[in-house]
Amino acid sequence: MKAVRQWSVRHAAGLERLYEAFAQLAPLLRPLATIIGKQGTERMLAPLERGAKQLMFDCRMCGTCVLRKTGMACPTNCGKSMRNGPCGGVRADGGCEVDPAMRCVWLEARDGMRRISPHDERTGSLPPIDFSRRDRSTWIEVIDGAPERVQPPAPPPRDRPIHAFEAACRSGRFVTTVEIAPPDSADPAALLARAAIFAGLVDAMNITDGAGGNCHMSSAAAAAILAAHGHTPVCQIACRDRNRIAVQGDILGAAALGVRNILCLTGDDVSQGDHPQAKPVFDLDAVNLLRIARDMRDKGEFASGRKLETPPDLFIGATANPFAPPFDDRIDNLEMKIDAGAQFIQTQFCFDLDLFHRFMDVVRARGLHDRARMIVGVGTLSSVKALRWMAHHVPGVRIPDSVLARIAQADDQRAEGVAVLEETIRKLREIEGVAGVHLMGHRNEATLAEAIVRSGVRA
Ligand code: SF4
Numbered sequence: 001m002k003a004v005r006q007w008s009v010r011h012a013a014g015l016e017r018l019y020e021a022f023a024q025l026a027p028l029l030r031p032l033a034t035i036i037g038k039q040g041t042e043r044m045l046a047p048l049e050r051g052a053k054q055l056m057f058d059c060r061m062c063g064t065c066v067l068r069k070t071g072m073a074c075p076t077n078c079g080k081s082m083r084n085g086p087c088g089g090v091r092a093d094g095g096c097e098v099d100p101a102m103r104c105v106w107l108e109a110r111d112g113m114r115r116i117s118p119h120d121e122r123t124g125s126l127p128p129i130d131f132s133r134r135d136r137s138t139w140i141e142v143i144d145g146a147p148e149r150v151q152p153p154a155p156p157p158r159d160r161p162i163h164a165f166e167a168a169c170r171s172g173r174f175v176t177t178v179e180i181a182p183p184d185s186a187d188p189a190a191l192l193a194r195a196a197i198f199a200g201l202v203d204a205m206n207i208t209d210g211a212g213g214n215c216h217m218s219s220a221a222a223a224a225i226l227a228a229h230g231h232t233p234v235c236q237i238a239c240r241d242r243n244r245i246a247v248q249g250d251i252l253g254a255a256a257l258g259v260r261n262i263l264c265l266t267g268d269d270v271s272q273g274d275h276p277q278a279k280p281v282f283d284l285d286a287v288n289l290l291r292i293a294r295d296m297r298d299k300g301e302f303a304s305g306r307k308l309e310t311p312p313d314l315f316i317g318a319t320a321n322p323f324a325p326p327f328d329d330r331i332d333n334l335e336m337k338i339d340a341g342a343q344f345i346q347t348q349f350c351f352d353l354d355l356f357h358r359f360m361d362v363v364r365a366r367g368l369h370d371r372a373r374m375i376v377g378v379g380t381l382s383s384v385k386a387l388r389w390m391a392h393h394v395p396g397v398r399i400p401d402s403v404l405a406r407i408a409q410a411d412d413q414r415a416e417g418v419a420v421l422e423e424t425i426r427k428l429r430e431i432e433g434v435a436g437v438h439l440m441g442h443r444n445e446a447t448l449a450e451a452i453v454r455s456g457v458r459a
Helices: 002-010 012-036 038-057 105-116 139-144 164-171 189-196 219-228 244-256 286-298 327-339 353-365 384-393 401-408 413-429 445-455
Strands: 175-180 204-207 233-238 261-265 315-320 344-349 373-379 434-440
Touching: 002 012, 002 038, 002 105, 012 038, 012 105, 012 139, 038 139, 105 327, 164 175, 164 204, 164 315, 175 189, 175 373, 175 445, 189 219, 204 219, 219 233, 219 244, 233 244, 244 286, 261 286, 286 315, 286 327, 315 327, 327 344, 327 353, 344 434, 353 373, 353 413, 373 413, 384 401, 401 413, 413 434, 413 445, 434 445
Parallel strands: 175 204, 175 434, 204 233, 233 261, 261 315, 315 344, 344 373, 373 434
Antiparallel strands: none
């Protein structure tokens, strides 16, 4: 099956011509379909379509075929159901985060698009799968002349209050955010103790949402607790665990409890965490979650179109990973997220400044830093052993050998790690278009607070 799938991508240009011919000729079958009836025609077509497309593309009959936009690579084969380019977990050899033996579907898609249209290999923005159409025929829609499903244009921004973190980002000063792991506890005391370490040192505190596929207190609840205690939380919302009904409920609930900032992300696969038996949901990807959150705020409606009584006031963020292949796709993916509503971006750990410089060169050339605040992920761990583990086990993290060697040779590896972190923060501060740093480090709060003070970003 894999070989046939790869053959289809290699012959994407020929298959595209075949699809185009079908699109031109299909309306001629409309009178016949009218005589047989739409349902009857679909009953005849669906098994044919399923047989042909399963063989050629490993198709799952999602009912809204997008093969012509994805270079004849079927995106339903993606382990995280990504609809708008690769996730941040693509391995260095192009292997999938979920199934390392499989090449990332979105690398295949870009190859196929390059064959179809050598001057523009972008795959375009796709709406979420319409699961009510699962197992239905797409060919009948072509015969029927049904309009193509496209993403609706962005609504005009709504006038709304500007809260603390957004005001800090708009001020133009260098901002600092930190990631806090919510506790494995029904008692908020541990969460508040962690947050207290950063009081006065950061502009906002991200509460991770089952980071790495591990179970903790919910991000929405932890963010609400912090907001009630005078902190400025960023509630992270991952697509891995909840469908579109649940995430919209969480966005409204968090906003009603005083949470003003959200970070939309696809999320790590469940296989990375402590519940590998769990069902990965991935009903949405980050781009579609961003659109939904923005439309809840600016259109005042759910994804279904049903009106909200009171829209949430939200400052909306997204993630980016400049350090994972395919590097060219990273900028397109970033732009897609900004188009979908991202106002601030927090990146994966930056250890490779050369690569990050190259990323920012393109970000500036495309003016993306003017449309969303770029906040760069930084951090350290206590030893070179821990850093090596992270580089090998956390998809999308890249640590150059020179950095590992420097820390390995130090007498005090923890102190050297902090020194590298401080230097990185200082260097990032000098890069045009970098709006701030986002400190990450699982249960490493004291070290991160020390690095914030010593790097001089906050007194
Ligand atoms: S690497 Fe990510 S985007 Fe690519 S196929 Fe795997 S899960 Fe999907």
